[in-house]
Amino acid sequence: MRNICMTVSYDGTAYNGFQIQPKGRTIQGEIEKVLLILTGETIKIHGSGRTDAGVHARSQVFHFHTESQIPVERWAIALNSRLPDDIVILSAEEKHLDFHSRRSAKRKTYRYSIRTGKYPNVFTRHFEFHHYSPLNTEAMRSALSHVIGEHDFTTFTSIHSTKQSHVRTIYEAKLVVEDDVIHTYFTGNGFLYNMVRIIMGTLMKIGEGKIKADDMPSILAACDRSKAGPKAMAHGLTLWSVEYEFTDIPVTLAEQARG
Amino acid sequence: MRNICMTVSYDGTAYNGFQIQPKGRTIQGEIEKVLLILTGETIKIHGSGRTDAGVHARSQVFHFHTESQIPVERWAIALNSRLPDDIVILSAEEKHLDFHSRRSAKRKTYRYSIRTGKYPNVFTRHFEFHHYSPLNTEAMRSALSHVIGEHDFTTFTSIHSTKQSHVRTIYEAKLVVEDDVIHTYFTGNGFLYNMVRIIMGTLMKIGEGKIKADDMPSILAACDRSKAGPKAMAHGLTLWSVEYEFTDIPVTLAEQARG
Incomplete structure (x- = not known):
């Protein structure tokens, strides 16, 4: 099991916030959809916190666990080529399994x-x-x-x-x-x-x-x-x-x- | 007859260029639609030049002739309150009748x-x-x-x-x-x-x-x-x-x- 941590920037204008909601498109929803395509796994990502509908991020952080062997330097490019242009992954790195984007944030x-x-x-x-x-x-x-x-x-x-x-x-x-x-x-x-x-x-x-x-x-x-x-x-x-x-x-x- | 000259900024992303086209929304089309509402006149505006589909303007200039007696300081506010938010009139002034936004440009x-x-x-x-x-x-x-x-x-x-x-x-x-x-x-x-x-x-x-x-x-x-x-x-x-x-x-x- 790997723990992948990413930074992402987004224009929140078109979204119903970061976190998946019963209604409307969300940042989390878009990213998880692409992760499913890339890995074949139903992945749940964990953000450092929510952002409300219409709020933007210059640099939000999230992590997720995966069995995928995609090399760490390929993740950002692979996601960006499939994500809408108002969501851009800026970086990806592999962390210890105990790293948590919200709990570890200082x-x-x-x-x-x-x-x-x-x-x-x-x-x-x-x-x-x-x-x-x-x-x-x-x-x-x-x-x-x-x-x-x-x-x-x-x-x-x-x-x-x-x-x-x-x-x-x-x-x-x-x-x-x-x-x-x-x-x-x-x-x-x-x-x-x-x-x-x-x-x-x-x-x-x-x-x-x-x-x-x-x-x-x-x-x-x-x-x-x-x-x-x-x-x-x-x-x-x-x-x-x-x-x-x-x-x-x-x-x-x-x-x-x-x- | 009055000759009104305006400066306008626009995000051209959603438009098929400045000039009215058989197909698609245009900056000119949006402005003329609002001028019809404001004045009751079918007004044709004349830009300093065209901009292509997707091209933006920080400060485009256009003029038009009208019989309307709307005071010059009211035009920009009146238009902006009815235009979509990707088109913003920055200023309006009354010019001599021989002023032409394209021909007079230096x-x-x-x-x-x-x-x-x-x-x-x-x-x-x-x-x-x-x-x-x-x-x-x-x-x-x-x-x-x-x-x-x-x-x-x-x-x-x-x-x-x-x-x-x-x-x-x-x-x-x-x-x-x-x-x-x-x-x-x-x-x-x-x-x-x-x-x-x-x-x-x-x-x-x-x-x-x-x-x-x-x-x-x-x-x-x-x-x-x-x-x-x-x-x-x-x-x-x-x-x-x-x-x-x-x-x-x-x-x-x-x-x-x-x-």
Whole structure:
């Protein structure tokens, strides 16, 4: 039995999320369909986490067990030639059997992108939320700083969350402005259901001046979803990277991250 | 009678080109459909030029005549709210009746983008041609320099061209490398049918080492389509800008061009 680990990037626009659902096409469904063709085995892949319908991944990680003897350097090419063009396998490697894409993950980074200005950009419209009016990015940055650290993030998760603990640690949160686009990056040890999108919906209310940046600590401390802003639209969100050990990051991704 | 001039950006992926065709959706067709709804008039728009099926525009220009009294600052919003999201009107202004988007144009710029590397980028896959193997960009740049100036571009146009003269002037041609992407910009007083795509197909052969950069002058001088490389794929091509008088460039576009 082999344990194969892959990184995959996808444009989530056309999908009902990563995880197989009763209805609609999913990233997992497309990949498992191709794995069946390649190996003849009914393979179940395990992602580092789900992404919602319309959410993208620059570098999602998944693993699966197989008896197939396909050489590791052939997997990515073999899958990509059969996958739709909005899913691209970036790398494949063989791991110890105890490696688990979700349980072994140390840190994850998400990016949420907002374009301000009169009109969306046609070339990036599926990857940026378009916000017509200007946003006060200094207020947003100030509020954002309060999510760094270990907190109970109940305020910023869906009331449908089934997790026992809502305590997570955000190691880094930064807001980068590039022309008319505001990119917000979150790196943490785990993220609750809808957590980034609800934080971003709240930050946008702060950027609009409808919530004060100084209220962020009490909103977070309230552990009450009703104190937060609305959930931001899915299409602005991208799973940016999943980190295991530093030596595990493929060189090309490390270079992209530095670039 | 008013003469309204607009700039429009579009993702050409889903369209059979700018100009109305017997079959398939076109940019012109979509815009004229919305203009009929807005004005009640059967309006024919005139583009600065056609773009082929699958070719994009960052900033295409068109004009049309209308009796409508819609204030000039309302046109873009009114159209955008009814157009599909892969077509975005960027600006509208009223011009003298003798302004003509094609005849009054002084310079046009096209960009052709090539991504090299093992895999395409899912987020830009519709806007970059993916070339698996590395390309010798120094050889391509050297060959590219020979197209600058006034030349008969018969070698680099479709044999189906119906133009009387194939003499055009390229003011500027530059190749810019950004990580794994090669962007080639052409600015000229006009472009023949398929001209940029055939030059790019030839440059790729040069980048692959299959044609020598030093052969570019004789290939151009031959005035023979069979001496050039193949026509590059449409989706790497973007109409970047159309210039009239410098004072005519909307401020926002001038800023983007500087950025």
